Amino acid sequence: MGTSSTLDATFAALADPTRRAILARLATGDATVTELAAPFAMSQPAVSKHLRVLERAGLVQRGRDAQRRPCHLVAEPLKAATAWLAGYRDYWEASYRQLDDLLKDLQP
Amino acid sequence: MGTSSTLDATFAALADPTRRAILARLATGDATVTELAAPFAMSQPAVSKHLRVLERAGLVQRGRDAQRRPCHLVAEPLKAATAWLAGYRDYWEASYRQLDDLLKDLQP
DNA sequence: CGGATATAAAACCACTTGGTTATGGAACCG
DNA sequence: CGGTTCCATAACCAAGTGGTTTTATATCCG
Numbered sequence: 595m596g597t598s599s600t601l602d603a604t605f606a607a608l609a610d611p612t613r614r615a616i617l618a619r620l621a622t623g624d625a626t627v628t629e630l631a632a633p634f635a636m637s638q639p640a641v642s643k644h645l646r647v648l649e650r651a652g653l654v655q656r657g658r659d660a661q662r663r664p665c666h667l668v669a670e671p672l673k674a675a676t677a678w679l680a681g682y683r684d685y686w687e688a689s690y691r692q693l694d695d696l697l698k699d700l701q702p
Numbered sequence: 703m704g705t706s707s708t709l710d711a712t713f714a715a716l717a718d719p720t721r722r723a724i725l726a727r728l729a730t731g732d733a734t735v736t737e738l739a740a741p742f743a744m745s746q747p748a749v750s751k752h753l754r755v756l757e758r759a760g761l762v763q764r765g766r767d768a769q770r771r772p773c774h775l776v777a778e779p780l781k782a783a784t785a786w787l788a789g790y791r792d793y794w795e796a797s798y799r800q801l802d803d804l805l806k807d808l809q810p
Numbered sequence: 811c812g813g814a815t816a817t818a819a820a821a822c823c824a825c826t827t828g829g830t831t832a833t834g835g836a837a838c839c840g
Numbered sequence: 841c842g843g844t845t846c847c848a849t850a851a852c853c854a855a856g857t858g859g860t861t862t863t864a865t866a867t868c869c870g
Contacts, residue, residue, distance in 0.1 A: 598719045609713035610858085611706045614786070621793060627817060640859055642818065647857090661816040661867045669793035676787045678722070683784070685729060685777035718828085735847060748829055750848060755827090769837045769846040 600652070601678060604671045607651035612636075613644050617653060620667035627663055708760075709786060712779045715759035720744075721752050725761060728775035735771055 607613055616630055631641040645665060648654045652671045657664045715721055724738055739749035753773060756762045760779045765772045 598722075601722070602717055602719060605713050605717035608786075609710055609717055611710060612858090614706075614709070617790070621790065628815090636858090637860065638817075639819080639861085643858070646818095663817065667793060668797070669790045670797060672787050672790050673794045676784065676791070678716075679780050679784045679787065682725070682729065682777045682780050685775060686781045689776070689778060720828090736845090744828090745830065746847070747831085747849080751828070754848095771847065 600671065601674060603651040604653070604675045607647050607653055608675070610644065610647075612641075613648055616641075616644060616648065616665075617667060620654065620665060621669075624657075624664045624666045626659075627665065630665060708779065709782060711759040712761070712783045715755050715761055716783070718752070718755075720749075721756055724749075724752060724756065724773075725775060728762065728773060729777075732765075732772045732774045734767075735773070738773060 608617075612634060615633070619625060619630060619633075627638065627642060627645065630645070631638050634641060645654060645656075649656065653668055655666045655668050657666065716725075720742060723741070727733060727738060727741075735746065735750060735753065738753070739746050742749060753762060753764075757764065761776055763774045763776050765774065
């Protein structure tokens, strides 16, 4: 668990606005492929490809409902991504503190 | 600020283990290109390319010290990435709660 | 059965990515 | 000056990405 390639796939999946929008939509509830494709100005196969990327990254699971393949959000891989980022929280907070200190120095 | 393309670049930059390792190294302090390249079994231009990706994502800044170009970590873009992920924290916590509830149901 | 709907798969294209080797340029050192 | 060190750039390559259109497959519905 937590292998480097899992982080690779997770971050790569998140690096596309269409896929992030799909995840946002799925956060409001499961949806079929055509439902997910509707808001986008692209063909259905393009959305299917994005879904395959999300599926390989473990971020969506697909069920069966007659002809439909309802998609379900699996947020768990985002946990590992967040954990990785958390290791840097001190660094961006540090830069804000530095900026704070600088501003305080400039306005005594 | 917080444009979608910023998130794109940040997540894309993080989707490579070499670049994550470079960031981890920079978290311990600034470093030159050759210092950064040393641990990797790849050529110097390859590392330079990774640095350019990190630079375009705003994750590193480069200075000047004679022939050297010291690299400095800029963690601030990670803040936006973390903020985006935070919107899903409830979802993975929910699945853990669901698993918890299931386990409790199975072991009365 | 036959048609419609939902989705996947295939073939193709332009572009990007991650790597290589070879070359070039800037700044130090003797 | 001349050599060396540090780094970037260029040209190239294989593989992946993001999109397309077209075709195939599966399931419902009448």
